[in-house]
Amino acid sequence: QLLVDLVRDFETTLRNTRIPDTNEFLPEYDFIIVGAGSAGCVLANRLSEISSARVLLLEAGDQETFISDVPLTAALTQTTRYNWGYKTEPTPNACQGLRNGVCNWPKGRGVGGTSLINFMLYTRGHRRDYDGWAAANNTGWSYAEVLPYFKKSERIGIPELYKSPYHGRKGALDVQYADYQSRQVKAFLKSGRELGYDITDTNGEQLLGFSRAQANIRQGRRCSTSKAFIQPIVQRRNLHISMKSWVTKLLIDPSTKMAVGVEFVKQRQRFVVRASKEVILSAGAIASAQLLMLSGVGPRAHLQELNITVLQDLPVGYNLQDHVTLNGLVFMVNDSTVNDARLLNPTDIFSYLFAGRGPYTIPGGAEAFAFVRTPSSSYAADYADMELVLGAGSLSGDRFGTLRDLLGITNEFYEKMYADMQHEETFGLVPVLLRPKSRGRISLRSRNPFHWPRMEPNFMQEPDDVRAMIEGIEMILQIAHSKSMKKIGTRFHARAFPGCEQHPFGGQDYWRCCLRLYGSSLQHQCGTCKMGPSTDPAAVVDPQLRVHGIHHLRVADASIMPHVPAGHTNAIVIMIAEKASDMIKNAWRMQTKPVTT
Numbered sequence: 001q002l003l004v005d006l007v008r009d010f011e012t013t014l015r016n017t018r019i020p021d022t023n024e025f026l027p028e029y030d031f032i033i034v035g036a037g038s039a040g041c042v043l044a045n046r047l048s049e050i051s052s053a054r055v056l057l058l059e060a061g062d063q064e065t066f067i068s069d070v071p072l073t074a075a076l077t078q079t080t081r082y083n084w085g086y087k088t089e090p091t092p093n094a095c096q097g098l099r100n101g102v103c104n105w106p107k108g109r110g111v112g113g114t115s116l117i118n119f120m121l122y123t124r125g126h127r128r129d130y131d132g133w134a135a136a137n138n139t140g141w142s143y144a145e146v147l148p149y150f151k152k153s154e155r156i157g158i159p160e161l162y163k164s165p166y167h168g169r170k171g172a173l174d175v176q177y178a179d180y181q182s183r184q185v186k187a188f189l190k191s192g193r194e195l196g197y198d199i200t201d202t203n204g205e206q207l208l209g210f211s212r213a214q215a216n217i218r219q220g221r222r223c224s225t226s227k228a229f230i231q232p233i234v235q236r237r238n239l240h241i242s243m244k245s246w247v248t249k250l251l252i253d254p255s256t257k258m259a260v261g262v263e264f265v266k267q268r269q270r271f272v273v274r275a276s277k278e279v280i281l282s283a284g285a286i287a288s289a290q291l292l293m294l295s296g297v298g299p300r301a302h303l304q305e306l307n308i309t310v311l312q313d314l315p316v317g318y319n320l321q322d323h324v325t326l327n328g329l330v331f332m333v334n335d336s337t338v339n340d341a342r343l344l345n346p347t348d349i350f351s352y353l354f355a356g357r358g359p360y361t362i363p364g365g366a367e368a369f370a371f372v373r374t375p376s377s378s379y380a381a382d383y384a385d386m387e388l389v390l391g392a393g394s395l396s397g398d399r400f401g402t403l404r405d406l407l408g409i410t411n412e413f414y415e416k417m418y419a420d421m422q423h424e425e426t427f428g429l430v431p432v433l434l435r436p437k438s439r440g441r442i443s444l445r446s447r448n449p450f451h452w453p454r455m456e457p458n459f460m461q462e463p464d465d466v467r468a469m470i471e472g473i474e475m476i477l478q479i480a481h482s483k484s485m486k487k488i489g490t491r492f493h494a495r496a497f498p499g500c501e502q503h504p505f506g507g508q509d510y511w512r513c514c515l516r517l518y519g520s521s522l523q524h525q526c527g528t529c530k531m532g533p534s535t536d537p538a539a540v541v542d543p544q545l546r547v548h549g550i551h552h553l554r555v556a557d558a559s560i561m562p563h564v565p566a567g568h569t570n571a572i573v574i575m576i577a578e579k580a581s582d583m584i585k586n587a588w589r590m591q592t593k594p595v596t597t
């Protein structure tokens with residue numbers, strides 16, 4: 001860690017991007033933002049655009065380093081202090097065969113939050129996801145109303161999309177393709193055509209289809225929300241950023257039910273800072289729910305069990321949703337693929353370091369995806385319920401174990417499945433359940449803010465989730481058998497997953513067993529502070545993201561999503577924060593100019 005710090009200091013001195021860390025605080029700010037993650041960085045930028053507004057951004061972690069910059073090695077970041085490293089409770093229908101029988105839930109800690117450690121894939125979901133939010137009386141959240149906010153933050157760097165009405169060119173967040181493309185991508189896209197799908201811009205008119213992966217990359221390097229929204233504005237004098245500042249409680253006046261400030265710990269010292277206008281909670285789907293409950297906002301009976309004075313009885317922590325996946329489906333191919341051994345060559349390393357080019361620019365190793373509809377889906381014909389992600393390499397090429405660490409895959413599993421295929425060229429295909437019906441929960445384990453909360457994923461409790469996953473796996477095998485994929489010599493590595501050998505290979509019971517043992521998360525936890533009108537008994541915040549029953553307190557992050565859209569969640573969270581910023585400016589009559597993008 002010392003070495004990392006030294007190199008980081010050197011690097012930030014050279015590039016002049018060090019984020020000034022405030023140690024002296026004003027007694028009062030207009031806005032206090034808790035958590036400098038995907039959402040918090042956007043809010044800090046937009047609110048501090050108003051020069052008269054005094055803004056404090058509090059973040060438990062530190063500034064990002066060069067280590068998280070390399071798109072291909074995103075999994076490596078999980079082993080650093082930039083990951084909270086959450087683990088869930090055991091859950092009956094998933095993760096049972098992973099390390100300690102639980103699911104890994106990595107989450108980013110540092111300015112940039114989970115955008116520092118994620119896989120950078122840029123997707124938004126289906127227009128009906130947002131029309132569904134609006135239909136549930138969340139006024140202002142229809143697709144037509146959120147699209148301008150997606151475009152506002154985006155700087156599309158894909159020339160054929162420059163003129164698309166779905167993309168923005170003037171935002172701070174870069175969206176590009178990786179510089180490198182393997183032959184598997186071309187075959188994969190062709191197989192989509194064979195199966196009757198279009199090649200699409202999945203962030204454009206139509207979600208259903210096959211496409212190359214769009215990602216938050218700038219000149220071949222990760223474009224985190226820190227790089228996009230914070231580093232360019234560190235000189236703003238009305239924005240104070242305090243790192244290594246762990247917020248322990250929101251201060252809410254019990255008589256007026258008004259949020260008046262926050263309490264946090266920095267360098268073992270306790271601070272209390274007041275907010276004259278609003279406290280904005282952007283600590284992510286796990287910590288935002290935890291902080292609300294620690295501060296007396298949550299389910300009455302649960303808070304009373306822990307002797308927490310109840311200020312507002314709300315269903316905080318319920319409605320937890322996530323996209324479920326299954327890793328380990330490996331395919332051999334007669335072509336070169338991306339694996340740990342191949343990457344250690346000077347040409348690729350120098351090409352990346354000096355030009356930001358080559359295979360190291362592949363975001364998290366994911367090259368392309370297909371948004372498809374499973375055969376028994378009950379959703380409308382244009383509504384994808386499954387995503388299939390094409391990897392440039394596969395789990396079998398993970399010689400150094402970073403992917404195993406991220407996914408919680410045991411060494412025994414790896415040895416049994418892949419040890420004898422070290423010289424094979426392989427790629428992976430991963431199914432992702434886009435419309436999970438199962439719901440999990442975050443609750444408190446104790447009143448201690450430094451203890452992790454209890455995380456119950458409840459993945460695949462609903463039979464329809466298992467059905468869709470099995471059909472997704474079968475669609476993957478269909479793709480592998482397509483003419484285009486056969487042309488490059490694609491063969492499925494048909495070896496039974498350890499613990500499932502007793503079932504006939506490839507049958508429904510076999511896949512059910514694989515999902516129970518190795519099914520896990522794509523890390524899109526959300527929904528724990530659900531948005532909904534006051535008539536919705538499951539809602540925690542209203543459509544303006546204000547906590548029901550508490551004044552001057554909003555939540556703006558992944559936790560407010562009523563239903564998880566059919567997309568990776570980072571862009572969605574950024575859109576939420578853009579929209580929240582405008583709501584806050586409007587509420588305090590501080591709007592600079594309306595969004596017209």
Ligand SMILES: Cc1cc2nc3c(=O)[nH]c(=O)nc-3n(C[C@H](O)[C@H](O)[C@H](O)COP(=O)(O)OP(=O)(O)OC[C@H]3O[C@@H](n4cnc5c(N)ncnc54)[C@H](O)[C@@H]3O)c2cc1C
Nearest residue numbers: 035037038039060113114118119120121247284558568570
């Ligand atoms: C491994 C992984 C891969 C992913 N890949 C993708 C992808 O490719 N594409 C995609 O779209 N999405 C991806 N995601 C999901 C996406 O990145 C998240 O949904 C999104 O970043 C969540 O944003 P947020 O603002 O809600 O929370 P976060 O970005 O997690 O921000 C919360 C912030 O609050 C801080 N915080 C928490 N508690 C406290 C406290 N008590 N005091 C002070 N600060 C606190 C945290 O340190 C963090 O900085 C991935 C996630 C993971 C984990």
